[in-house]
Amino acid sequence: MLSLLVTLAFSFSVRAEGPLALRPDTACEKRYVVSFMNAAPGFFTDEKGNKQGSSFEILQEVIRRLGCKVTEETSSHFASTEGFVRNRVDIFGITNKSEKMNKTGEFVEMYRVPRSLVIRKDALLTEPTIESVLKNKKINFVGIIGGLFFIKESEKEKLFKEHRLREVPGPSEIYTALDEGRAQATFSSPAFTAYYLGKSDKLKKFKVIPDHKSEWQSLGFYLSTNRLSKTEREKIKGLIHGIRQDGTLLNIQKKYVQPEDFDYYHPEKTKDVGRL
CATH class of the missing domain: 3.40.190.10 (Periplasmic binding protein-like II)
Incomplete structure (x- = not known):
């Protein structure tokens, strides 16, 4: 296979x-x-x-x-x-x-660059933190097949075990899945966020949370x-x-x-x- x-x-x-x-x-x-x-x-x-x-x-x-x-x-x-x-x-x-x-x-x-958590606003119940979103089993993530795309290996393993990680071929498919609601969150970088969300009204649907605690x-x-x-x-x-x-x-x-x-x-x- x-x-x-x-x-x-x-x-x-x-x-x-x-x-x-x-x-x-x-x-x-x-x-x-x-x-x-x-x-x-x-x-x-x-x-x-x-x-x-x-x-x-x-x-x-x-x-x-x-x-x-x-x-x-x-x-x-x-x-x-x-x-x-x-x-x-x-x-x-x-x-x-x-x-x-x-x-x-x-x-x-x-x-x-520091990574950021990008999450749909309609998935939020309270003021979110990266830690609380990772723990929330109602929130599904999306990432790249065969890559980490700004997600840590330990986070990827955790989300896989909880059946909360959808993998797609590339960045375009990541943001399409987020926009269509097939996933609620991903980790991103300034360039990806700017290209896929910042140049349109789509950014209004999301909250971007910089991760200042993790290694850049x-x-x-x-x-x-x-x-x-x-x-x-x-x-x-x-x-x-x-x-x-x-x-x-x-x-x-x-x-x-x-x-x-x-x-x-x-x-x-x-x-x-x-x-x-």
């Missing part, structure tokens, strides 16, 4: 000779395989067919500075993870840390330890650091998050990211 799921997941993967490499006259002869999740706000196409998205733009900048040709792979989170652990991908991101991918890759942090969510890139040499990985890590510190990260994220969340991506706020 697992092999069937993997096969089906990869059948939806999109592979393309990408425009990410913006220097065709480069002396770099290597072609890198880069993978990113085919889901907004990380990646999407606008009404004119132009590629956009926070993960896509950051990865585009990494490759531009690297100066090499690339092959793009876009797919679900599950398929992207499988492709990486099966040594088919050089760089995957932006994603969170994964014990599974740690076995074949090195995680390079790009930034950290670490997001970044996985570099393949089997396909990339240590020298290559160190070079890419340096490029990622430069993108944080010269303000490029902030300028990209300003397109995809609310103004009150800009500080999370500011060079001064991210100067120690990747060292901890």
Whole structure:
């Protein structure tokens, strides 16, 4: 059954000779395989067919500075993870840390953000806290198949045991399930909340509760330890650091998050990211 799921997941993967490499006259002869999740706000196409998205733009900048040709792979989170652990991908991101991918890759942090609980207002009986919502057996959560999507492993296990966790292929399906009432809550990040709820009247139906007690969510890139040499990985890590510190990260994220969340991506706020 697992092999069937993997096969089906990869059948939806999109592979393309990408425009990410913006220097065709480069002396770099290597072609890198880069993978990113085919889901907004990380990646999407606008009404004119132009590629956009926070993960896509950051990865585009990494490759531009690297100066090499690339092959793009876009797919679900599950398929992207499988492709990486099966040594088919050089760089995957932006994603969170994964014990599974740690076995074949090195995680390079790009930034950290606090997660938030997003819950339907019509599911609330009293002023909620994250702890009370997790304990309330009348409230069902929704998350991503094969991923955590800002939920802790211990929380996922608890919700599964209580039959309170519905899993779907990607972020779009998460917010559709919430909007239609098939689930009442999820954990999110500033970019996901802004894209799926902040740009419409849908946000009025939900309460967003920042989680200031938990460790902030670490997001970044996985570099393949089997396909990339240590020298290559160190070079890419340096490029990622430069993108944080010269303000490029902030300028990209300003397109995809609310103004009150800009500080999370500011060079001064991210100067120690990747060292901890």
